Amino acid sequence: MPDWVTSGRAETPETVAFLSGAALAHLHLVVRRDDVPQGLLRQRLALRAAEACVMRAGRSERAGELRDAVGFLQPGDHPGPAGEVTLSWRRAVERPVSVKALHRALNGALPTLAPEQIAILLDAGQGGPVARTATVLETVLAENPCDEAAALILAEAVLVQALGWNHIVPLLAVGLKRGDLRKRGEDLRLACHRAVIASAAEVIPLAADLARRAARLNAVAPKLRAKGAGAALELFLNRDAVAPSAFTSLNSDRASRRFCDRLVELGVVRELTGRDTFRLYGL
Known part of the structure; x- marks a missing residue:
């Protein structure tokens, strides 16, 4: 502007x-x-x-x-x-x-x-x-x-x-x-x-x-082989913060937590609470 x-x-x-x-x-x-x-x-x-x-x-x-x-x-x-x-x-x-x-x-x-x-x-x-x-x-x-x-x-x-x-x-x-x-x-x-x-x-x-964060998230999408990853990524583009339990497309809580940790490692998602449990993730 x-x-x-x-x-x-x-x-x-x-x-x-x-x-x-x-x-x-x-x-x-x-x-x-x-x-x-x-x-x-x-x-x-x-x-x-x-x-x-x-x-x-x-x-x-x-x-x-x-x-x-x-x-x-x-x-x-x-x-x-x-x-x-x-x-x-x-x-x-x-x-x-x-x-x-x-x-x-x-x-x-x-x-x-x-x-x-x-x-x-x-x-x-x-x-x-x-x-x-x-x-x-x-x-x-x-x-x-x-x-x-x-x-x-x-x-x-x-x-x-x-x-x-x-x-x-x-x-x-x-x-x-x-x-x-x-x-x-x-x-x-x-x-x-x-x-x-x-x-x-x-x-x-x-x-x-x-917009920059969304572009980075979309860029790593082909690297994610988890079934239901596409639907999970869509949540990040529409919600301020997401708990792993919200990823119903990923079959289990454990798979959801691993998926979020993987995105954090790739540098495209942030953990927002600073806690070891009851975590929330977002762009």
């Missing part, structure tokens, strides 16, 4: 809006690139969004702890408040934006809005994408001031829908500061524009890094 987008001094509302538009135009190219593992990019941004929401709520969990909270869940397990926020963001980015998908994403510890309410919010607001987004964010927070994560997920959905993107790409949740969510009207719109600029500066290098 050109340096003038992020280094320029946005002193007027017009300048802020212009720079955020430039940032979104560049991001539009990134989310259309085939060499970027889009599913993985959204998952990484969802983790950042969850961490930002948890921090604003005054909780101590950070990315590694949030990964642990959801990485080993079994049916019937409760991930805790921070884990629920993480699951909501993960579900929000998994499927194309729709009323049904958003209702599913918000159905947890976060208060659930009825599908009819979600549909109304998706069509609310006037003006450009960021202006519409700010309107929805303000509306939801005015009625539910403690439900920041739910409000941000809906706002992100409105933003990407206005941009013509299929999936939520979290931008506001990371870029907005704690005090920004208490703003209203023009002040909130300007904060959303600034959040887009700040987030774009992080998303674009992250996308480039993941």
Whole structure:
């Protein structure tokens, strides 16, 4: 992204809006690139969004702890408040934006809005994408001031829908500061524009890094002779972190662990926890 987008001094509302538009135009190219593992990019941004929401709520969990909270869940397990926020963001980015998908994403510890309410919010607001987004964010927070994560997920959905993107790409949740969510009207719109600029500066290098990592992973695929290796590699391109137990195509837990260790040896996958047991792996 050109340096003038992020280094320029946005002193007027017009300048802020212009720079955020430039940032979104560049991001539009990134989310259309085939060499970027889009599913993985959204998952990484969802983790950042969850961490930002948890921090604003005054909780101590950070990315590694949030990964642990959801990485080993079994049916019937409760991930805790921070884990629920993480699951909501993960579900929000998994499927194309729709009323049904958003209702599913918000159905947890976060208060659930009825599908009819979600549909109304998706069509609310006037003006450009960021202006519409700010309107929805303000509306939801005015009625539910403690439900920041739910409000941000809906706002992100409105933003990407206005941009013509299929999936939520979290931008506001990371870029907005704690005090920004208490703003209203023009002040909130300007904060959303600034959040887009700040987030774009992080998303674009992250996308480039993941594209390089995905290319290295695909390059070693012919060397992997394990049955089901192709399906296992696909998980790495779509998930932030994977436990060996998730590789059902590899027949056994032992085979899955050996497969992950082999990828680490080849330098195309990282072990993310630093532990000897209960490990998680990712690009």
